[in-house]
Amino acid sequence: MPGSRIAIVGVGQVGAAAAYALIRSSIAAELLFVDINVNLRDGQVRDLSDVAYSCNSRTRVRAANYHEAGQCDIVVITAGSRHNLGETSLDQVYRNISIVKTAVDAMTPFKSDTILLVVSSPVDLLTSLALKLSQLPPSQVLGSGTYLDSVRLRGMLADKIEVAAKSIDLFVLGVQGESQVTAWSAATVGGVPIDKCLSAGIPINRAELSSECKNRSQSIVRAKGATPFGIGSIVSSICSAIVFDKRTVHPISHFQPSFGCCFSLPVVLGVKGIERTVKVPLDKDEDVQIADSTIALKMMIDQVSKNW
């Protein structure tokens, strides 16, 4: 995809961190910023243009409106709202639903081959919503899903067993958040099933690692208020796989026809978006946990879709 254009809708902390990572890697020819806060948007354009100049990036940054964003090759939705004191997390979910609906409606109709990448939370619900509203094919609407959780867990395991994270295959799957599932039964180190290759001298507590991974975002938020850099780097990696047609495998939220909603399973990612889902041989418990993880999501989709 030479000369590709990527739009970032919502250039707060996460949008700016994603832009920073994209610029540093020169993934797009042009990066378009959209935000309802026009002052913030224009400030980010100037600040991130300086990044492009200072690292000789081939990416040029500019402000744009929703319509221009809808004509880009990739649209990254990082628009969202902060949690206000005294409100429930459900209030925040409804506000983010409204934000993503406003943005997707305003960008429709999209260029026919646009790929829409949803990052705003809750990511599986909002990816399902974006798919329905955008009228794009399911292969072109994806969510960052459990990709960050998977790389986190790989890194944490790598530290414990003293093997490079690159040599570990381990996926966190299902609906991102409380009910996400670690596919321990399919984990490999150097292509060898994890049970067969770890010596008895290296005990790993799987439940503890999975739980630490699940709580990692909260611990970062408690410490510094937001988690922009990890997810920003994931956005850059997803865009790079698409722009350069890398066909790499990542756990990404996408539409599951048999469940009627979006959640994460590994996919082959390329220039057309989701090239195909990779079937992971899970054990029975993990299959059941993944199916269970979709129940609350489906109920929420049914509830809010009355107003979509």
Ligand SMILES: NC(=O)c1ccc[n+]([C@@H]2O[C@H](COP(=O)([O-])OP(=O)(O)OC[C@H]3O[C@@H](n4cnc5c(N)ncnc54)[C@H](O)[C@@H]3O)[C@@H](O)[C@H]2O)c1
């Ligand atoms: N998927 C993940 O792993 C992950 C990780 C971190 C954050 N997030 C989510 O990403 C989103 C952004 O987080 P943040 O820390 O950058 O928040 P932020 O408040 O710093 O930025 C949000 C930006 O969205 C803009 N915005 C609001 N409504 C808009 C609209 N209709 N159109 C365009 N822009 C709009 C705001 O003006 C603001 O600049 C949140 O939903 C957050 O929960 C997801």
